[in-house]
Amino acid sequence: MKLLTHNMLQCHIKGVKNGYPLKIEAEKVEEREQDYEPDFLRHIFPRINWDALREGAAAMGIDDLPESASEELLEDDEFLKKFHHALLEVHLEEGALVCPETGRKFPVSDGIPNLLLQEDEC
Amino acid sequence: MGRNDRPEISAPPEIFYNEDEARKYSENSRVVSIQTQLTERALELLALPDDGEPKLLLDLGCGSGLSGEALTERGHVWLGLDISKAMLDVAAEREVEGDLCLHDLGHGLPIRPGTVDGAISISAVQWLCNADTSKNDPRKRLRRFFETLYACLAKGARAVLQVYPANTEQAAMMTNAAMRAGFSGGLVVDFPHSTRAKKYFLVLMVGGTAALPQARGMDGGEPEDEEDEVYVGHRKTKRRKHGHGDKDSKRDWIVRKKQQQRTRGYTNIKPDSKYTGRKRKDRF
Numbered sequence: 001m002k003l004l005t006h007n008m009l010q011c012h013i014k015g016v017k018n019g020y021p022l023k024i025e026a027e028k029v030e031e032r033e034q035d036y037e038p039d040f041l042r043h044i045f046p047r048i049n050w051d052a053l054r055e056g057a058a059a060m061g062i063d064d065l066p067e068s069a070s071e072e073l074l075e076d077d078e079f080l081k082k083f084h085h086a087l088l089e090v091h092l093e094e095g096a097l098v099c100p101e102t103g104r105k106f107p108v109s110d111g112i113p114n115l116l117l118q119e120d121e122c
Numbered sequence: 123m124g125r126n127d128r129p130e131i132s133a134p135p136e137i138f139y140n141e142d143e144a145r146k147y148s149e150n151s152r153v154v155s156i157q158t159q160l161t162e163r164a165l166e167l168l169a170l171p172d173d174g175e176p177k178l179l180l181d182l183g184c185g186s187g188l189s190g191e192a193l194t195e196r197g198h199v200w201l202g203l204d205i206s207k208a209m210l211d212v213a214a215e216r217e218v219e220g221d222l223c224l225h226d227l228g229h230g231l232p233i234r235p236g237t238v239d240g241a242i243s244i245s246a247v248q249w250l251c252n253a254d255t256s257k258n259d260p261r262k263r264l265r266r267f268f269e270t271l272y273a274c275l276a277k278g279a280r281a282v283l284q285v286y287p288a289n290t291e292q293a294a295m296m297t298n299a300a301m302r303a304g305f306s307g308g309l310v311v312d313f314p315h316s317t318r319a320k321k322y323f324l325v326l327m328v329g330g331t332a333a334l335p336q337a338r339g340m341d342g343g344e345p346e347d348e349e350d351e352v353y354v355g356h357r358k359t360k361r362r363k364h365g366h367g368d369k370d371s372k373r374d375w376i377v378r379k380k381q382q383q384r385t386r387g388y389t390n391i392k393p394d395s396k397y398t399g400r401k402r403k404d405r406f
């Protein structure tokens with residue numbers, strides 16, 4: 001699971017108000033090279049929750065992202081490369097995603113988060 | 123896999139798409155080519171801006187990633203959701219580019235509002251019309267699905283869902299649920315006159331007043347069949363008159379409506395009896 005996906009996911013348990021961002025518990029992280037596409041990065045940047053990305057990256061052992069980011073940085077190649085790496089190349093293989101409100105854990109195995117709910121959760 | 127032996131009625135999807143079926147499905151070259159074509163058509167109907175920029179898309183009921191690979195082919199980034207672990211395992215094995223989540227669409231999408239450029243779904247959403255277990259209520263599941271789908275699309279984005287409705291009631295049930303969630307749009311039926319090539323695409327738009335895209339294979343003619351087009355949302359639905367004696371007695375109409383409600387998944391419909399549709403005595 002990429003941090004891009006983590007950035008989009010929120011807890012969908014019925015009644016949960018603050019189900020974002022999910023906390024990452026990392027047991028196994030892998031890095032896989034991905035085509036560098038500055039166009040996509042610029043396109044998606046406005047929709048990325050930066051704090052969630054930074055937090056997620058930190059949980060996966062990546063801590064070279066700036067504390068805050070603005071549109072101007074999108075012209076800076078060095079920044080874009082770091083953004084690219086964190087967003088698309090670092091994968092959570094084993095671990096869990098934890099709802100910040102309820103503490104409910106969604107296990108991640110073989111890179112696939114299990115987001116199935118029990119009937120009484122939805 | 124023939125479409126006449128509808129898998130939807132044999133078992134819930136996570137049971138039907140077991141390891142065997144997942145493997146068979148993904149290795150069948152006919153299936154691969156059909157799913158790819160359907161995805162390409164869905165992409166066309168999605169009408170993404172033609173700026174060469176990769177987009178972020180959802181693949182709902184992504185299965186083993188056949189539809190997703192067609193998205194990758196066009197350079198898009200995607201996230202796939204599916205209820206079958208076996209199908210997702212095959213997708214992972216095939217090293218598809220998209221991320222995968224094990225998820226039941228009927229529980230509502232676990233996606234933050236306004237984040238995606240579009241969504242496609244190929245041959246999956248008709249599964250939501252089924253009451254697989256006593257607990258699951260298709261209307262509720264469809265409602266949750268469409269409401270959360272509506273929310274997670276970015277402004278101006280579309281969702282295109284290719285579906286295999288079992289009958290016109292199911293087609294209407296899905297379309298109505300989508301309209302109730304706020305979408306505009308409706309069903310585009312390609313090759314409506316061919317039993318084999320006929321394909322249903324639910325084209326859903328957030329806001330806007332864009333016209334429904336043209337169906338393919340219409341031979342230049344106008345769609346006339348009741349079955350071919352289900353317009354909803356704009357009250358364009360052709361309403362059949364009833365209660366005027368001729369073909370349909372009032373009782374027949376009520377019995378038919380009740381049956382329709384039952385197939386739509388309503389569970390509180392009174393059984394038909396000799397009192398059904400009878401005129402009541404005045405109470406004075």
Ligand SMILES: C[S@@+](CC[C@H](N)C(=O)[O-])C[C@H]1O[C@@H](n2cnc3c(N)ncnc32)[C@H](O)[C@@H]1O
Nearest residue numbers: 135157183184185188189205206226227246249
């Ligand atoms: C015919 S396959 C299509 C897979 C893929 N879209 C393709 O084109 O190859 C239908 C898929 O829908 C999935 N599905 C059915 N019901 C679902 C649900 N409630 N939530 C998520 N996925 C579902 C099944 O597990 C299966 O993988």
